[in-house]
Amino acid sequence: MADRIEKGGLMWDAGLAAFIENEAIPGSGVEADAIWHGMAALNTAFGEKNAALLAKRDELQGKIDAWHVEQAGKPHDGEAYMRFLGEIGYLEAEPEEVSAEPKNIDSEISSVAGPQLVVPVTNARFALNAANARWGSLYDALYGSDALGSPAPKGPYDAERGKAVVAWAKAHLDEVVPLKKGSWADVTTMAPGGGGKFMIIAGKHATELADASQYAGCNRDEKGLLTDVFLRANGLHIVLFIDRKDPVGAADPAGIVDIFLEAAVSTIIDFEDSVAVVDAEDKTLALRNWLGLMKGDLTAQVGSGEAAYTRELNPDIGFTAPNGLPQLLKGRSLMLVRNTDMLVKTDAVTSPEGAPLFEGLIDALLTALCGCHDLRREGGPMNSPKGSIYIVKPKMHGPEEVAFTCQVFAAVEQVLGLPAETIKIGIMDEEHRMSANLMGAVAAAGARIAFINTGFLDRTGSEIFTMMQAGPAMARGEMKSAPWLMAYEDRNVDIGLACGLKGRAQIGKGMWARPDDMAAMLAEKGGHLQAGATCAWVPSPTAATLHATHYHKVNVFQTLFDLSEAAGGQVRQPLSALLTLPLMEVRPDDAAIAAEVDGACQSILGYVVRWIDQGVGCSKVPDINDVALMEDRATLRISMQALGNWLKHEVITEDQVMDAMRRMAEKVDGQNAGDPAYKPMAPEFSGIAFQAACDIVFKARQQPSGYTQQILQQRRLEAKAAG
Numbered sequence: 080m081a082d083r084i085e086k087g088g089l090m091w092d093a094g095l096a097a098f099i100e101n102e103a104i105p106g107s108g109v110e111a112d113a114i115w116h117g118m119a120a121l122n123t124a125f126g127e128k129n130a131a132l133l134a135k136r137d138e139l140q141g142k143i144d145a146w147h148v149e150q151a152g153k154p155h156d157g158e159a160y161m162r163f164l165g166e167i168g169y170l171e172a173e174p175e176e177v178s179a180e181p182k183n184i185d186s187e188i189s190s191v192a193g194p195q196l197v198v199p200v201t202n203a204r205f206a207l208n209a210a211n212a213r214w215g216s217l218y219d220a221l222y223g224s225d226a227l228g229s230p231a232p233k234g235p236y237d238a239e240r241g242k243a244v245v246a247w248a249k250a251h252l253d254e255v256v257p258l259k260k261g262s263w264a265d266v267t268t269m270a271p272g273g274g275g276k277f278m279i280i281a282g283k284h285a286t287e288l289a290d291a292s293q294y295a296g297c298n299r300d301e302k303g304l305l306t307d308v309f310l311r312a313n314g315l316h317i318v319l320f321i322d323r324k325d326p327v328g329a330a331d332p333a334g335i336v337d338i339f340l341e342a343a344v345s346t347i348i349d350f351e352d353s354v355a356v357v358d359a360e361d362k363t364l365a366l367r368n369w370l371g372l373m374k375g376d377l378t379a380q381v382g383s384g385e386a387a388y389t390r391e392l393n394p395d396i397g398f399t400a401p402n403g404l405p406q407l408l409k410g411r412s413l414m415l416v417r418n419t420d421m422l423v424k425t426d427a428v429t430s431p432e433g434a435p436l437f438e439g440l441i442d443a444l445l446t447a448l449c450g451c452h453d454l455r456r457e458g459g460p461m462n463s464p465k466g467s468i469y470i471v472k473p474k475m476h477g478p479e480e481v482a483f484t485c486q487v488f489a490a491v492e493q494v495l496g497l498p499a500e501t502i503k504i505g506i507m508d509e510e511h512r513m514s515a516n517l518m519g520a521v522a523a524a525g526a527r528i529a530f531i532n533t534g535f536l537d538r539t540g541s542e543i544f545t546m547m548q549a550g551p552a553m554a555r556g557e558m559k560s561a562p563w564l565m566a567y568e569d570r571n572v573d574i575g576l577a578c579g580l581k582g583r584a585q586i587g588k589g590m591w592a593r594p595d596d597m598a599a600m601l602a603e604k605g606g607h608l609q610a611g612a613t614c615a616w617v618p619s620p621t622a623a624t625l626h627a628t629h630y631h632k633v634n635v636f637q638t639l640f641d642l643s644e645a646a647g648g649q650v651r652q653p654l655s656a657l658l659t660l661p662l663m664e665v666r667p668d669d670a671a672i673a674a675e676v677d678g679a680c681q682s683i684l685g686y687v688v689r690w691i692d693q694g695v696g697c698s699k700v701p702d703i704n705d706v707a708l709m710e711d712r713a714t715l716r717i718s719m720q721a722l723g724n725w726l727k728h729e730v731i732t733e734d735q736v737m738d739a740m741r742r743m744a745e746k747v748d749g750q751n752a753g754d755p756a757y758k759p760m761a762p763e764f765s766g767i768a769f770q771a772a773c774d775i776v777f778k779a780r781q782q783p784s785g786y787t788q789q790i791l792q793q794r795r796l797e798a799k800a801a802g
């Protein structure tokens with residue numbers, strides 16, 4: 080074990096302690112002693128309570144399991160089930176009225192609807208890219224992805240594709256920033272006019288914007304020529320860059336060389352399911368990156384040779400508004416930080432006897448300490464001009480755990496000398512008990528609430544785990560349209576509305592998990608807005624830029640108003656719909672079952688092997704048909720619980736799964752053949768990664784709440800120790 084050092088009565092990893100003393104403390108306005116004693120006080124005040132809340136999860140699940148076992152052989156009785164959940168205290172009494180009134184919320188959370196990007200904190204290059212993904216090139220996103228229906232070209236510039244990109248972009252402008260007459264495709268000249276107007280010549284027409292308020296301002300060069308035109312649609316800015324000397328601009332009638340979109344309005348810097356952080360060394364790297372983002376000085380080297388450059392955080396963007404006054408727009412996404420959940424422990428800090436501490440407590444204190452640099456900075460762009468630190472808390476099980484987390488945050492504020500309620504909470508609505516008690520959870524968050532987002536991936540794993548003893552679950556594919564899932568998504572929006580979140584906090588929707596499938600994302604993800612999401616998750620800056628186009632078309636706040644009016648202010652789907660069990664109705668044929676088993680084993684192995692051997696927490700893993708899917712611990716949890724459930728109910732056998740694991744390990748080895756750092760699993764099948772994947776499948780039901788963390792953490796530590 081690495082060197083340890085006593086601080087405030089706890090034993091700290093020496094490297095982590097040095098990072099705190101030498102990097103995180105200077106300039107934070109906090110004394111190192113406050114951290115050492117504060118951590119000890121947090122552990123004393125909340126360690127046992129944390130453990131008790133985890134024990135309560137297991138106790139409730141034990142009762143649910145026993146109830147299902149008792150009902151075996153009878154048709155499922157939804158009403159009796161709901162009554163039972165009430166009797167055991169799993170379902171809590173819903174508060175009569177909740178009126179969320181969070182204070183000091185930045186507009187990106189309260190009043191601007193837009194894409195929300197997620198990025199693993201441990202990858203500085205990606206994290207910088209994510210913060211800078213506030214703005215993205217529409218031309219690049221269309222040209223460099225399959226958004227227009229064909230794959231990105233590999234070789235030199237493809238002029239035909241370039242034309243298609245420009246045509247798509249201008250048709251989009253016609254739709255979301257229309258002209259009074261004519262089309263953006265015919266625009267040749269633009270000029271700001273008097274009275275805040277923006278004059279345009281489009282073909283034969285001297286025209287202007289149909290809605291003059293969509294013109295936000297412009298920049299000119301030293302000769303007075305227009306260089307940038309700022310437009311806006313539903314609160315998101317669109318910038319036309321004009322440069323007639325550039326080859327693209329010279330070929331364009333209006334001289335437009337590119338169109339930039341305000342894209343990732345907010346970004347979640349993730350310490351949880353997209354990272355493989357297992358010890359103090361990993362935690363220090365993660366915190367160092369987060370600190371750099373909060374101080375504004377994080378950099379990363381990108382590329383090599385002559386193409387190498389240093390990536391930094393972008394500055395704010397300035398222009399002249401129609402009234403002639405200078406205006407600044409943020410150059411960076413509003414950053415939230417997702418902490419670890421309440422389950423995991425780490426030996427980065429231990430008791431004097433060597434007992435690891437709950438990582439969630441450590442994260443709360445240390446990620447907020449880093450956040451102090453933003454709040455107390457003396458110059459440069461602030462992450463939160465409103466003075467808030469946004470912590471996203473995953474995998475909480477209902478109101479009691481939200482209340483607990485808020486108590487932890489209050490104690491952290493005292494340690495750091497922050498005003499009460501500086502730390503806001505983003506509630507991941509992704510556990511069965513959370514969605515069944517969501518209104519109570521929002522009430523428990525009080526003035527801290529910043530969002531309720533549906534994490535449908537974890538939520539699916541949680542669903543299967545919760546009903547594990549009830550019978551075989553439907554296949555993973557069918558789960559996407561299961562009644563519980565529809566009810567869950569609708570209820571999240573309706574409960575958000577009922578609690579007054581509209582215009583105050585985000586009501587968010589989940590991840591687009593096919594990062595290379597941008598055409599489908601363009602076609603489908605607008606549905607999240609129609610369903611009332613004020614933000615929805617995307618896996619990459621390109622996806623953020625393309626998803627931004629949906630927000631140009633839909634005024635989500637109007638949609639929320641309409642949804643609420645249509646439902647008469649009621650929650651549309653009853654709790655009973657949420658509690659509908661996703662039981663298998665008809666057993667699929669053997670071939671379909673075998674395909675399902677192969678698919679689940681392949682995705683487990685493809686993800687786990689990189690987690691264990693390379694410490695990569697989020698991967699683009701080709702599925703069995705070689706379609707690249709984003710896999711993280713939440714998608715792993717689904718495959719794990721799906722197989723665990725079918726094993727339990729003898730839909731499949733252990734031998735069948737083991738055979739699939741071996742065959743799929745060979746397939747995964749083949750898919751990774753081009754990676755020089757990759758260690759094949761076949762033909763020995765004895766490496767730590769393969770064993771970890773087997774544990775994931777065969778120990779699925781024994782894991783607390785069906786989580787994957789403990790197996791992964793233990794096996795990754797083994798792999799690290801083995802070098």
Ligand SMILES: CC(=O)SCCNC(=O)CCNC(=O)[C@H](O)C(C)(C)COP(=O)(O)OP(=O)(O)OC[C@H]1O[C@@H](n2cnc3c(N)ncnc32)[C@H](O)[C@@H]1OP(=O)(O)O
Pocket residue numbers: 196197198199204205206208209212349352353381534536537590594618619620697698699709710711713714
């Ligand atoms: C259920 C849940 O909890 S979902 C939340 C967790 N999931 C996530 O956080 C997904 C985040 N996304 C990612 O990690 C990645 O996009 C992956 C793993 C899916 C794909 O990674 P890769 O295969 O390396 O992506 P790809 O090769 O297509 O693109 C890499 C480029 O895109 C950028 N990029 C990709 N994803 C991101 C991101 N999330 N944020 C910022 N930049 C990103 C990289 O910086 C890189 O550009 P660069 O070379 O200029 O630095």
Ligand SMILES: O=CC(=O)O
Pocket residue numbers: 352507509533534535536537538589590713
């Ligand atoms: O965290 C997100 C999820 O879907 O799980």
Ligand SMILES: [Mg+2]
Pocket residue numbers: 352473507509534536537713
């Ligand atoms: Mg999740």
